Amino acid sequence: EAGVAQSPRYKIIEKRQSVAFWCNPISGHATLYWYQQILGQGPKLLIQFQNNGVVDDSQLPKDRFSAERLKGVDSTLKIQPAKLEDSAVYLCASSLGGGTGQGLAKNIQYFGAGTRLSVL
Amino acid sequence: AQSVTQPDIHITVSEGASLELRCNYSYGATPYLFWYVQSPGQGLQLLLKYFSGDTLVQGIKGFEAEFKRSQSSFNLRKPSVHWSDAAEYFCAVGPYTGNQFYFGTGTSLTVIP
Numbered sequence A: 001e002a003g004v005a006q007s008p009r010y011k012i013i014e015k016r017q018s019v020a021f022w023c024n025p026i027s028g029h030a031t032l033y034w035y036q037q038i039l040g041q042g043p044k045l046l047i048q049f050q051n052n053g054v055v056d057d058s059q060l061p062k063d064r065f066s067a068e069r070l071k072g073v074d075s076t077l078k079i080q081p082a083k084l085e086d087s088a089v090y091l092c093a094s095s096l097g098g099g100t101g102q103g104l105a106k107n108i109q110y111f112g113a114g115t116r117l118s119v120l
Numbered sequence B: 001a002q003s004v005t006q007p008d009i010h011i012t013v014s015e016g017a018s019l020e021l022r023c024n025y026s027y028g029a030t031p032y033l034f035w036y037v038q039s040p041g042q043g044l045q046l047l048l049k050y051f052s053g054d055t056l057v058q059g060i061k062g063f064e065a066e067f068k069r070s071q072s073s074f075n076l077r078k079p080s081v082h083w084s085d086a087a088e089y090f091c092a093v094g095p096y097t098g099n100q101f102y103f104g105t106g107t108s109l110t111v112i113p
Helices: A101-107
Strands: A005-007 A010-013 A019-024 A031-037 A044-050 A053-056 A065-068 A075-079 A088-095 A115-119 B003-005 B010-014 B019-021 B024-026 B032-038 B044-050 B056-058 B064-068 B073-078 B087-094 B107-112
Touching: A005 A088, A010 A019, A019 A088, A019 A115, A031 A075, A044 A065, A044 A075, A075 A088, B003 B087, B010 B019, B019 B107, B024 B073, B032 B064, B032 B073, B044 B056, B044 B064, B044 B073, B073 B087
Parallel strands: A010 A115, B010 B107
Antiparallel strands: A005 A019, A019 A075, A031 A044, A031 A088, A044 A053, A065 A075, A088 A115, B003 B024, B019 B073, B032 B044, B032 B087, B056 B064, B064 B073, B087 B107
């Protein structure tokens, strides 16, 4: 089974430029997540999709960050304009979703390798 | 508020020695708990999970963790560490329903020969 695919692996941009990251989740996974992981910290959830709808984007800086999952499969995360403090690893994860009770395993999240963004 | 604390930022152990990584959580409802490992330049790999039942759970790569509700802890252990275990370890807590995860800040493990 193929895992979560992300591209690019690395990106270097100057502040105020724009950048986009792409994620292809595990086939059949309805739930997709974008996390930001700043050096020395744990991943922080930016946005969660269930199919092509947003479930939680409370921690997404909406003045500069946007994300979409138009067909309920692939997703893109965009930053425009980028700031120095956006330098981080951006992780995408997916899960089957919807698990409760004995089906909690459906909520296990599987992560991609991430995109390391450096803003100069 | 939900939170996860990993008190040890960095731990160094000798190869073959035992290992315990600490994790404490704060959660208002029944949690389910995870340990992930992240090797340099890689994403997070699930080591083990606790949903319910036996409080001692076994994971991959010889790791185990014990859920102690009275102490709000979910410590990760391994009886004999291998050099390939050097990585960053993250504890995470999630709700009994839904998908929101909260991660700790991680513990970096160095293994010396």
